[in-house]
Amino acid sequence: MEVVYARCGGLDVHKRTVVACVVVPGPGPRPRKEVRTFGTMTDDLLRLADWLAEHQVTHVAMESTGVYWRPIWNILEGTVELLLANAQHVKQVPGRKTDVKDAEWLADLLRHGLLRGSFVPERPQRELRDLTRYRTTLIRERAAEVNRLQKTLEGANIKLGDVASDVMGVSGRRILEALIGGTSDPATLADLALGQLRAKRARLERALASRFGPHQRFLLAQQLAHLDAVDEVVAQLSAEIAARLRPQATAVDRLDAIPGVGRRTAEVLVAELGTDLGRFPTAAHLASWAGRCPGNHQRAGKRTSGRTRTGNPWVRTTLVEAAHAASRTKATSLAVQYHRLVVRRGRKKAIIAVGHRILTIAYYLLTRPALYQDLGAHQLDPRDPERAQRHLVQRLETLGFRVTLETVASP
Numbered sequence: 001m002e003v004v005y006a007r008c009g010g011l012d013v014h015k016r017t018v019v020a021c022v023v024v025p026g027p028g029p030r031p032r033k034e035v036r037t038f039g040t041m042t043d044d045l046l047r048l049a050d051w052l053a054e055h056q057v058t059h060v061a062m063e064s065t066g067v068y069w070r071p072i073w074n075i076l077e078g079t080v081e082l083l084l085a086n087a088q089h090v091k092q093v094p095g096r097k098t099d100v101k102d103a104e105w106l107a108d109l110l111r112h113g114l115l116r117g118s119f120v121p122e123r124p125q126r127e128l129r130d131l132t133r134y135r136t137t138l139i140r141e142r143a144a145e146v147n148r149l150q151k152t153l154e155g156a157n158i159k160l161g162d163v164a165s166d167v168m169g170v171s172g173r174r175i176l177e178a179l180i181g182g183t184s185d186p187a188t189l190a191d192l193a194l195g196q197l198r199a200k201r202a203r204l205e206r207a208l209a210s211r212f213g214p215h216q217r218f219l220l221a222q223q224l225a226h227l228d229a230v231d232e233v234v235a236q237l238s239a240e241i242a243a244r245l246r247p248q249a250t251a252v253d254r255l256d257a258i259p260g261v262g263r264r265t266a267e268v269l270v271a272e273l274g275t276d277l278g279r280f281p282t283a284a285h286l287a288s289w290a291g292r293c294p295g296n297h298q299r300a301g302k303r304t305s306g307r308t309r310t311g312n313p314w315v316r317t318t319l320v321e322a323a324h325a326a327s328r329t330k331a332t333s334l335a336v337q338y339h340r341l342v343v344r345r346g347r348k349k350a351i352i353a354v355g356h357r358i359l360t361i362a363y364y365l366l367t368r369p370a371l372y373q374d375l376g377a378h379q380l381d382p383r384d385p386e387r388a389q390r391h392l393v394q395r396l397e398t399l400g401f402r403v404t405l406e407t408v409a410s411p
Contacts, residue, residue, distance in 0.1 A: 004113030010106025011062035021103035083117035159207040260326025319355035
């Protein structure tokens with residue numbers, strides 16, 4: 001088999017140890033292999049780097065095992081050509097599974113050019129990813145804490161969520177703070193409502209007739225304090241992310257113009273995808289990398305599954321959230337696509353399709369100097385005017401009208 005890299009190495013990475021195997025040309029036709037085990041402390045990894053340099057290794061491969069590959073990548077980056085392989089793609093042949101065998105297997109595969117590396121961005125983008133991912137985690141934690149708060153209210157017979165659309169809105173927050181302060185009279189609490197909620201004071205008063213005990217007052221105070229702390233950290237993270245994305249402000253603004261994509265979503269997409277998408281020849285390649293395209297599984301001439309891959313989970317969840325928001329917009333092409341598909345394919349598949357289209361739009365906005373222009377709600381009518389005509393007539397007849405069509409001569 002052809003040798004692609006004459007001096008290469010394979011690393012079997014664990015939490016506390018790294019088993020390294022180097023393959024270099026030997027005195028005869030067969031290559032020479034050498035295996036050593038290192039720790040994962042920084043000084044141990046520096047000795048690993050010196051050992052690889054001593055053998056003049058040019059390429060090193062390792063598996064993407066959790067986050068344990070990151071310290072090694074930080075040390076070896078810039079000294080050798082690194083390749084991060086998907087562990088599922090390099091499974092060892094069954095039998096005699098050991099750390100040494102895994103390292104040798106990685107080195108052999110790399111030597112013959114049989115490994116395909118995962119995309120690992122440059123350090124600035126990796127740091128930006130850490131910030132946006134941590135912010136997303138905190139936002140999810142905040143949503144979970146709000147759910148726990150509503151559970152506490154339900155346990156006290158307080159049905160605030162049945163009347164107020166947002167328990168943590170301005171009015172809801174005033175009522176909750178009054179409850180913590182010792183106010184229990186439903187009329188007094190209902191009078192704290194502001195804006196449109198004041199029109200519901202009668203229902204609100206009924207919802208606030210409760211059995212609010214001391215332990216629930218204590219729990220509610222702790223939960224509000226936790227939410228305030230999370231909000232403060234999220235605000236600080238957002239400020240740091242905005243400062244780091246200032247050079248890419250144009251790209252963020254372009255993505256922000258897509259229906260359903262807000263500022264925070266645009267920042268996540270820039271952090272995960274980057275602004276240089278040259279590694280993706282087409283939008284279809286990007287969708288495949290992100291796991292946003294239909295699966296390809298065929299057997300005996302029959303397609304057995306179209307399930308999407310997991311892909312990048314952070315991009316996946318972000319696109320699903322954006323697709324939900326886009327489906328609720330009015331007179332936009334994304335909303336039209338959702339409503340066309342939801343009837344035939346169901347809600348979940350329609351959301352996935354809209355998310356795929358948002359990712360495709362993002363690809364072209366990041367690779368071309370263009371601004372987003374929505375095609376409108378009637379973009380598909382010129383493609384099949386007869387179908388649009390039948391659909392509109394059918395809707396009017398369903399409402400009880402008798403429809404007669406007359407062609408108007410064009411001026």
